[in-house]
Amino acid sequence: MNEIVAPETNDYKIVIEDLSVAYSDGTESLRNINLKIPANSITVLFGPAGGGKSTLLRTLNRLNDLADVIETSGHVWLDGKDVLDPEHDTIALRRKVGIVFARPIVLPMSIRQNLTYGLELAGKKDNGEYQKIVEDSLIAAALWEEVRGRLDDPAISISGGQQQRLCLARVLALQPEVILLDEPTSGLDPISTGKVEASLYELAKKYTIVLVPHSVQQAARTADRAAFFLGGELIEYAEGKKIFTNPQDQRTEDYVEGRFG
Numbered sequence: 001m002n003e004i005v006a007p008e009t010n011d012y013k014i015v016i017e018d019l020s021v022a023y024s025d026g027t028e029s030l031r032n033i034n035l036k037i038p039a040n041s042i043t044v045l046f047g048p049a050g051g052g053k054s055t056l057l058r059t060l061n062r063l064n065d066l067a068d069v070i071e072t073s074g075h076v077w078l079d080g081k082d083v084l085d086p087e088h089d090t091i092a093l094r095r096k097v098g099i100v101f102a103r104p105i106v107l108p109m110s111i112r113q114n115l116t117y118g119l120e121l122a123g124k125k126d127n128g129e130y131q132k133i134v135e136d137s138l139i140a141a142a143l144w145e146e147v148r149g150r151l152d153d154p155a156i157s158i159s160g161g162q163q164q165r166l167c168l169a170r171v172l173a174l175q176p177e178v179i180l181l182d183e184p185t186s187g188l189d190p191i192s193t194g195k196v197e198a199s200l201y202e203l204a205k206k207y208t209i210v211l212v213p214h215s216v217q218q219a220a221r222t223a224d225r226a227a228f229f230l231g232g233e234l235i236e237y238a239e240g241k242k243i244f245t246n247p248q249d250q251r252t253e254d255y256v257e258g259r260f261g
């Protein structure tokens with residue numbers, strides 16, 4: 001093992017250092033990314049399609065191991081340990097760093113089983129606490145009131161907006177520390193979108209949230225901090241209040257003002 005010393009990460013949950021990712025077709029999707037992500041807040045990654053946002057999210061919990069990646073270099077320090085270290089336990093990592101995708105993918109089981117299946121896989125026996133975990137995660141995902149009377153109905157019988165909140169609840173049931181969301185509301189109506197955003201504000205009190213929003217408007221509404229990605233590069237990273245009202249880079253300004261993308 002090479003002796004690589006973690007930087008001072010005490011103030012940040014995740015410290016990304018000189019991260020580059022290339023796919024096997026030669027696409028260099030991320031180039032020398034440096035980004036520090038604090039706990040208990042919402043960090044937004046935004047920018048036009050193809051910028052590398054999804055690649056970055058998938059690198060944070062090593063889901064990109066399953067993609068056609070030829071080279072990943074740099075470091076992703078999570079609580080001072082390098083996630084990219086080949087020895088890193090990816091199963092434990094993916095529990096600690098949960099992810100929600102654009103399309104809700106519910107399991108062909110009941111609402112309740114969607115939440116308990118992961119616990120069973122993790123080897124956690126039900127000694128009476130499953131019910132509380134089901135309830136708590138549905139409350140946190142702003143879905144409890146709508147499904148409390150039908151927990152044993154098939155998950156596919158609820159609406160798309162409800163299914164997406166169920167996917168968020170499923171991540172929460174595993175008691176993660178970091179929650180990644182890749183355009184989680186892109187297929188949802190405005191009311192469901194509002195519910196998801198409201199639950200993210202609540203969750204940010206307790207978790208580290210990294211969100212790829214589906215629009216600049218959503219980015220501006222949700223971001224404590226925001227990072228603008230363009231063509232695999234991190235162009236600008238600042239507090240949400242600042243980047244959406246007074247961006248420093250011309251490219252950020254053009255994008256925020258709707259001149260491209």
Ligand SMILES: Nc1ncnc2c1ncn2[C@@H]1O[C@H](COP(=O)(O)OP(=O)(O)O)[C@@H](O)[C@H]1O
Pocket residue numbers: 023024025027028029047048049050051052053054055056067068229
């Ligand atoms: N699995 C993959 N195999 C090959 N190239 C990919 C793969 N995923 C993404 N890319 C390429 O990487 C670049 C960044 O894509 P992505 O991370 O999806 O950006 P964004 O989420 O910002 O739209 C694009 O050029 C895309 O074509």
Ligand SMILES: [Mg+2]
Pocket residue numbers: 053054055182
């Ligand atoms: Mg994407």
